[in-house]
Amino acid sequence: MPTAARDIPERNGIDTLNRSVSNSFDLSASLSTSPSATFHSPPTSFSKQASASAKQLKPFQTADVKVLLLENVNQTGQSILKKQGYQVEAMKSSLAEHELIEKIKDVHVIGIRSKTQLTANVLKHAKNLIVIGCFCIGTNQVDLKYAAETGICVFNSPFSNSRSVAELMIGEIIALARQFTDRSLELHKGVWNKVSTGCWEVRGKTLGIVGYGHVGSQLSVLAESMGMHVIYYDVVNLMGMGTSRQVASLDDLLQGADFVTLHVPETDETKNMISTAQIEKMRNGAYLINASRGTIVDIPALIKAMQSGKIAGAALDVYPNEPGGNGENFHNQLNDFTEDLRNLKNIILTPHIGGSTEEAQSAIGVEVAEALVNYVNFGTTTQAVNMPEVTLRSLTLEEPNHVRVIYIHKNVPGVLRRVNEILGDHNVDKQMTDSRGDVAYLMADISSVNVSEIKDLYQSLEDLGSRIRTRVLY
Numbered sequence: 001m002p003t004a005a006r007d008i009p010e011r012n013g014i015d016t017l018n019r020s021v022s023n024s025f026d027l028s029a030s031l032s033t034s035p036s037a038t039f040h041s042p043p044t045s046f047s048k049q050a051s052a053s054a055k056q057l058k059p060f061q062t063a064d065v066k067v068l069l070l071e072n073v074n075q076t077g078q079s080i081l082k083k084q085g086y087q088v089e090a091m092k093s094s095l096a097e098h099e100l101i102e103k104i105k106d107v108h109v110i111g112i113r114s115k116t117q118l119t120a121n122v123l124k125h126a127k128n129l130i131v132i133g134c135f136c137i138g139t140n141q142v143d144l145k146y147a148a149e150t151g152i153c154v155f156n157s158p159f160s161n162s163r164s165v166a167e168l169m170i171g172e173i174i175a176l177a178r179q180f181t182d183r184s185l186e187l188h189k190g191v192w193n194k195v196s197t198g199c200w201e202v203r204g205k206t207l208g209i210v211g212y213g214h215v216g217s218q219l220s221v222l223a224e225s226m227g228m229h230v231i232y233y234d235v236v237n238l239m240g241m242g243t244s245r246q247v248a249s250l251d252d253l254l255q256g257a258d259f260v261t262l263h264v265p266e267t268d269e270t271k272n273m274i275s276t277a278q279i280e281k282m283r284n285g286a287y288l289i290n291a292s293r294g295t296i297v298d299i300p301a302l303i304k305a306m307q308s309g310k311i312a313g314a315a316l317d318v319y320p321n322e323p324g325g326n327g328e329n330f331h332n333q334l335n336d337f338t339e340d341l342r343n344l345k346n347i348i349l350t351p352h353i354g355g356s357t358e359e360a361q362s363a364i365g366v367e368v369a370e371a372l373v374n375y376v377n378f379g380t381t382t383q384a385v386n387m388p389e390v391t392l393r394s395l396t397l398e399e400p401n402h403v404r405v406i407y408i409h410k411n412v413p414g415v416l417r418r419v420n421e422i423l424g425d426h427n428v429d430k431q432m433t434d435s436r437g438d439v440a441y442l443m444a445d446i447s448s449v450n451v452s453e454i455k456d457l458y459q460s461l462e463d464l465g466s467r468i469r470t471r472v473l474y
């Protein structure tokens, strides 16, 4: 990598994680796009200042940024990243852990969807990684705490696919109420089976929504417009859309609903949230739909409840283990339950397609890729899910001797005083700092910095005990 840090021999061979992840990329990361240009623009040439300094400290070039995109990230996102001049490798599937560990060693940016597990065990090999883009809503697949503590920022797309999920829910509610996937399968096999027994209109029925966030509240509006009554349960007190009504407990919801849909994130509290005891509380002949995460529903308990007729129909979009890519065999994923699931009547099984529409994927591609570019080029953490949100108005590269310092550090007393002692030798034009839990993020634009001083400035910050990661953009 033609970067400044390569020119700094004393940093070679440093072997602790925090030091090695801060290698050349961070020191020399420079804005190679004009800060006044939008970040859709292709990289332009370096600023005069950066070009002039190239002999002493080669500025970071966007062409050096290595990006790995897994799980078929949409072309919209790929194009934005490529237009920056980054090296983008895009793969259609996720990777097994050992392959991921090999690949992640080298990259500065990784883009994933819901399948790829970025555990601490994987991330500890990611020596150059500065940012993770989840091109989806859920972030349970990433060890967010470990990432923050090692200075890796994580972004997602908080609502670009919510509507797609909500619309699928409406389709499934009607499909289950009319048993129409069974009728369709029968007719595909040549069997004419015209029945009305156990088939219902949805008008006047009660939908119980568990988790009234982006998806749940969209679904609420759509369901009411079909004449359904809506009740919802959430750990937070939330204003209901239309005439929907929040209930005090999960039990209240289960007892009061004809259809139950789940839209909670995967957390310790939501694992097996719907198991035998909860299913027993549901109305006889009720329906259950899970498009949240596979661990939320105890699948063997659901199978038993459907076999007994307690539950009249179910739709599952998510599973505890999902195949890594298209074409892979689903049979092996659920071990003992797959056969039982497949033999049930009135159950819709879909391959995690809740957010899989052209509209959602295209919007997610743009949203997450833009956040990644903003972070790589400018250090902006707006909408990050594991770091404090910090931004400053654009750095003016055209002004000579301007530098942006990013200092991710442990949130302990006394750090700001020491950092500002270091920055205080220069003119601090603007500065912002914020903390989130144990991690704090400081961004400062300083002027009156000669290129020859950047190395010392960087090293002084690196030497502070509180340091997690230092980046100097110039």
Ligand SMILES: NC(=O)C1=CN([C@@H]2O[C@H](COP(=O)(O)OP(=O)(O)OC[C@H]3O[C@@H](n4cnc5c(N)ncnc54)[C@H](O)[C@@H]3O)[C@@H](O)[C@H]2O)C=CC1
Pocket: 137, 138, 139, 158, 159, 161, 162, 165, 210, 211, 212, 213, 214, 215, 216, 233, 234, 235, 236, 263, 264, 265, 266, 267, 269, 270, 291, 292, 293, 317, 318, 352, 353, 354, 355, 356
């Ligand atoms: N099947 C698919 O393709 C998709 C699945 N999802 C899943 O759906 C989940 C929900 O998505 P959004 O609505 O966008 O999330 P959100 O964050 O907007 O809403 C989640 C809601 O669940 C509530 N909640 C959290 N823990 C709870 C608990 N223990 N009990 C009751 N309520 C609880 C929160 O307070 C929040 O209101 C995501 O976390 C993701 O796992 C999201 C998009 C697509």
Ligand SMILES: O=C(O)C(=O)COP(=O)(O)O
Pocket: 113, 114, 115, 135, 136, 137, 138, 139, 161, 352, 353, 355, 356
């Ligand atoms: O957005 C989410 O959380 C989803 O579950 C959708 O995930 P996907 O992008 O289809 O892997």
